[in-house]
Amino acid sequence: MTQSDTQTNTATGYEIVRREDYSDVTYMLEIRHPLMARAARPGQFVIVMSHPEGERIPLTLADFDAARGTITLVIQAVGKSTREMQQSCQVGTRLYAVAGPMGVPTHLGHAKQVVCVGGGLGVAPIYPQARGYHEAGARVTSILGFRNAPLVFWEDRFRAACDEVLLCTDDGSAGLHGFVSDGLRQVLAAHPDVDQVVAIGPVPMMKACAEVTRPLGIPTTVSLNPIMVDGTGMCGGCRVKIGETVKFACVDGPDFDAHQVDFDDLIVRLRRYRGEEHAAMERFSEHCRMHDMAAGL
């Protein structure tokens, strides 16, 4: 490591070197951060602030490339911060803060037959795990779920990194017509020797996958996404119920044993700031409207 590598760009921000848009709500940002590109491991995430007045939002490391010195985030625009970033984050602009890699890296054990299930928002975050298991010598099947064909992204990346890829769409416009949990049942029937399942996506989807594997006793991990502030174990905002114990997802996770997770508790807690989030979004939309009017659009 050289001296300049330890400079973490506090003063200048973190440069966006590439951007791709996968749909009108999903976009990819590749960010220069050589030190993090080297340190990152599958299962970890970062906390991003796009500007000094911004919110600290957690985003999974969807890829990292030590040779290029970059990390990759795939973001779904769901509220004020992620939509604002969709507008402001262009190649050459800089993010105010990027901290990480946070969380305990995925434990890539000695599993031989692994299934990685990514639903919607979860497709990108599961990519490093799929690749990681494959590199560790496992046979990897990935199940990728999207609402419809135009939303599909990264199929090529998964095909390059896995032994088998099963695409599922809710409307049947590409691949299997059905949910990823249906796909999971199908894959488990074809491969009775599956010894590890990983599922990342919306909470109901992860819950459904956990219910598929529970009766079969297949070890299953999920990556939980509670609301976070610091990401360093200091605020307790990210606490989740795992069996009878309370864990902090940012430092004890975010990977947990799916069969121990209290998903209903997580669903309730994710709704916590709904009113405030709505207010922020309204204000932001209003601001955009005024801006468009001023620009004569």
Next chain:
Amino acid sequence: MAAKKRTIRTIPQERTPVREQDPAARIHNFDEVNCGYDAAEAKRESSRCLLCPEPLCVKGCPVGIDIPAFIARLGADDVHGAYDVLARSTLLPAVCGRVCPQENQCEGRCKGGEMLEPVAIGRLERFVGDRAIAEGWARRPYIEPTPFKVGIVGSGPSGMSCAADMARAGCEVTVFEAFHLPGGVLRYGIPDFRLPNAVIDAELDGLRRLGVRFECNTLVGRLFTIEQMIGEMGFSAVFIGTGAGYPTMLGIPGDSLNGVLSANELLTRCNLMGAREFPSRDTPMPLGKRVAVVGAGNTAMDALRVSRRLGAEQVTCLYRRSRAECPARAEEVHHAEQEGIVFQWLAAPLEVLGDAQGNVRGVRCQKMELGEPDASGRRRPVPVPGSEYEIEVDQVVYAIGTNANPIIGQTSGLALNKRGYIATDETGATSLAGVWAGGDIVTGAATVIEAMGAGRRAATAMKRWLGLAESQTEAAADTMFGLPRGVHNFVRLRVA
């Protein structure tokens, strides 16, 4: 001045009052409550000090500030000189004057306090510290560079003070901080109305003038490890001051209801993220109309008073012991009472009650009474049978202490103690050669001045280890080494 000996009878009997913001006004703002002394007030208060030849107050101060010496200079209108005395022992007089629990430390041992009110040492210290900031006295001393690189992990008071000492000794110092702004608890925990951000910024600027570099957004342990710092990154010595973090939940039914949060989360959102200005800032604020805060330490007082300022109509403190055992600074409890906070002493929560949507609707409590003293020497609270009752609230804030933050332990080979804190010897040396630790990550939650003291102790040991020996202190310098007074300097002696 010194000609006539002061006695308890000749000094002004009453403690000089300090101007404060009116309670009715201040519950609507985050401006500082305590306005501080002006020069005349400071001078008057300084004349109350008996200048004891064997001052007990000094024994009460964790860093042993020469209190009568700085007060004597104040009395002689030499504020600059007073600052020099303070600067020998403390890096942050403007901070410690504000936040030290003086009644348990220096002022608690003051001789004058045996018969009268003790000398207002903290207020005097703050006066000097504020003057130094206003007039930019923290001048850049002459520093002879050394080839050593020192890494500091965490930018709280322990890290700041270790950084300052090592920079003054000529080392190239880099402070790594996980958050986007430095300052530790001073920044994210203690609210502006007790410790304005401007004071923290000024102290940090002082460090930058000493050549200290801050690298924020840097989660040490995960971005690089402690072992990497002393290995491939080439740091000659490392200090870890990552604080206690990891808030405790009560472990009672209802803990995970919406509306139950830790004081750290409330305070971080409000102070660090500016959530009180939501939605012009993006971070939302959990806002209750009727808030209960569990606990009665400094963190609890801050959570209570922040909730009040955010517009809660009813703010209640639940504490299972009595007022006498309450660990918060006396001034904070007093201010909280003035601000209309309701204190329910001897009340322990049994369960947080929720509605059908999973939101908090109340707390079921139990009355306690004080029994036999426990291990801490305080009388143990025991439940009064049949005394259960409910209070209606829509937000519950836990301020019941913290555990060790796990990140450094998870990512390094450092020896930890049974409770997960970093194990050190009395100088702060850890089980890894070249690595020191101090502050809350070693002792568990303590005080700003203790953390600062730990940072300085570690710096002293580090300097010795690097072969940099310090030229006694500045005061001794004019006689011992012939250096002009007021020049912070270190004469390096190679220790074989």
